Amino acid sequence: MSAEPTVAGVGGPIVAHPDQGEGEHAHPGATNLLTKYVFSTDHKVIGVQFLFSSLVFFAIGGALAMAIRWQLAWPWKPMPILAKWLWSAPALGGQMPPEFYNKLFTMHATIMIFFVVIPILTGAFGNFLIPLMIGARDMAFPKLNMFSYWIMWPGFVLVVWSFFVEGGSAEAGWTSYPPLSTQPRAAPGSLNGQTLWLLALLCAGISSLTGSINYITTIVMLRSPGMKMLRMPMTVWALFITALLQAFALPVLTSALLMQTLDRVAGTNFFSPVAGAVANAPAVVGGGAPLLFQHLFWFYSHPAVYVMILPGMGIASDVISTFSRKPLFGYKPMVVAMAAIAGLGFIVWGHHMFQSGMNPALGATFMLSTMMIALPSAIKVFNWIGTMWGGRIQYTSAMLNAMAFVSMFILGGLSGIFMAATPVDIHIHDTYFIVGHIHYVLFGGSTFAIFAGTYYWFPKIFGRMMNEKLGYVHFALSFLFLNGTFLFMHIVGWHGHMRRIPDPTVYEFLRAPGIVWMNQFMTICAFGLGLTQFLFAGNFFHSLFAGPIAGPNPWKANSLEWTTPSPPPHYNFNTLPQVYHPPYEFSVPGGEDDFLPQTRPLPPNITLDPVMA
């Protein structure tokens, strides 16, 4: 199979590309087990490595979420099983210590963001798909690529290790605001856990940065003949824009993390006006500013939320077009909208700081720019619906998850408007409203996109099909439990339920029967949601070994990765494919089939609308 130049009947005329081939980007095929599956420079292996390691961390992050929910529904009730071996000290009586709760949500969020969603969306999908979709043989810098995966490992190890050091893991929230995070005595976890947290994030940051440089270079330099920028699949566009975001924003986070590390270990005071003020230690003038950290942190982390959603938008676009058997509605407006989201993403960070003590005059400008960012998001939603309109929708597991992405993104996007409105944000800031919003965007959005992408590309990655029936059950349960878990967070949030508190019943107004009931309902749904993921894991691993053989193009899709065998051989393409049009030419009138791979020219009677396609 892999010896054939192109897949029979799918490939078009073959044109050699002078810049590529056996030139400087070529590297020899792997020869032994270690270089093939472990220290591989092949982008496909690296993508799979990212996928597997992050899925493991997904399970860890999910388990922490369950523990959080248990405590909120039944505060201080000993947790079954876990209580026995996690905090066995008799003085605690099986109750979770409050600082442990702080570790739980800190590490849950850190793991989910920096070790699950970003690595899967950019590391796994980015690595696997970019060269295949643009018709390249590998990334521009294969060794750097391997480095970007292996530098994650110190990060992975530090995160797990930090639970076991003296004082336990970090507990200052994933936002890690100083001085709570810099004063060693402010919290038990700011002893060593916080330093390990900082180092782990630095590793993840280096990984993202090297990855981004690779993606940008690869997309700019290594597209196959005819693959103009405006013929790239939306997934590649999304990953390209994401990489640009990372490349511009990450250095700022990196410097903030380094400064915080210095504050902790070298006695500097970038972020503390007074040194050693905690726990009655004598105050010394420090001269730093806590708000400086917040500005630096959000200057990165706001764009980072787009890093977590843009690739999902790309995946949803590809999947929805394929399974509607229809061209993507408004290809160019979709690209422009993504670029606009990214561009505006850099001038809205202040909306995380409306109540921080920042000059309130800035609130007005940040409110306007934040409202404006909702606009390109709205355009995307309308275009996805427009893509389905008039189509021939095939309900595959991938499609269901992509449609759920759209549905959940609508709710997550709309709840963002409440926070953008500065006066309303006064009340809902730092409440469960925010947590509800985060999860509609990150679970309903990013995670459903990860599911959609996995169901969709699994056959290409592993050469086997996943079980669709199991996929349906997994989808239906996830979708319902997700709404059950996160919808009421908005309501308890606007009722004033603070986030990051292990026991809401300390407050009288949170002892209302409705609130108690909702907290318990959410927890039950959360456990349902967590358990449902075993269906996904089971399906994944069963299909890996026993799924039906997929063939090169099981979904009859158009983009280049489907013109190679599944899984693609080392080097992807024997001869670089010639590209004739964007990947969304489905149901072309007069065509013998309802799809038209990018390697085959359009029929002569069809001309594409220059503005829309």
Next chain:
Amino acid sequence: MRYWSLIFALAAAFSVGAFAYAPFSADWWLPNPAGEPRHVVSTFGREIDALFVIILWLTGAVFVGTHAALIWAQFRYADRVDADGKPARPAQYFHGSQRLEVVWTIIPAGILVFLALYQMDTWANIKFRSAAPRTPVLAELTGRQFQWMMKYPGPDGRLNTPDDLFTVNDLHFVKDRTALIHLKSADVIHSFFLPQMRIKQDAVPGMTIPVWFDCDRAGRYELACAELCGWGHYKMRGDVVVHETEREFQEWQAAKLAEQGRSQLATAPGDPGGDEK
């Protein structure tokens, strides 16, 4: 297969139903002291709640509209095959519509700009147009792991004089009177949160931030810390007492001062016994 659209319809109906029911239950709505739905006790709170409701209506309408379109598309355009396994209806072939694209850019843009400008007024009222920052200060309030330390000017009406009154987790002011506090932090960032009056402001070490609020109903309320500040963050709770009359407030203050005078020999003011673990 087209019935998959029902699961989306179910989730949408669940969301709309929960949000539509919320205003009719005191527990499900914005916190209110009287146990009556849709009641708030501060001037700015009323403005904020009104904005909240407007945004809820607008986003609710957009949610229903987009979901109706999404669910209809899922239902109407589901793939169906005829007797001999051929698609009953081919997909249409079009790449978009510039006119539609313009329409659905301009309409949301209009709504969003309206929303932003409409909010500005309230924001300006709260932060800039109020005369509150120039009124005499009610108290200086310092967040500390894990308590709110208040310092009221004593009978001489001035802060930092020997007759200052110190309390812990106990905030008192008078009904219908704007209360101005100077917010500080002694260690990490805390956040001063009066849920029933829709007030929130971070207390940042190194800064003194003025915060003002009022209340039109006497009674007991709650003060919370809304910014993660360590292991005891969740129990950094304070009492808020709104007095019916100035006289009542004075009486409370006099009683407290007398108490403090007696205990001054035992504990130094400003260090009301740490709550260390």
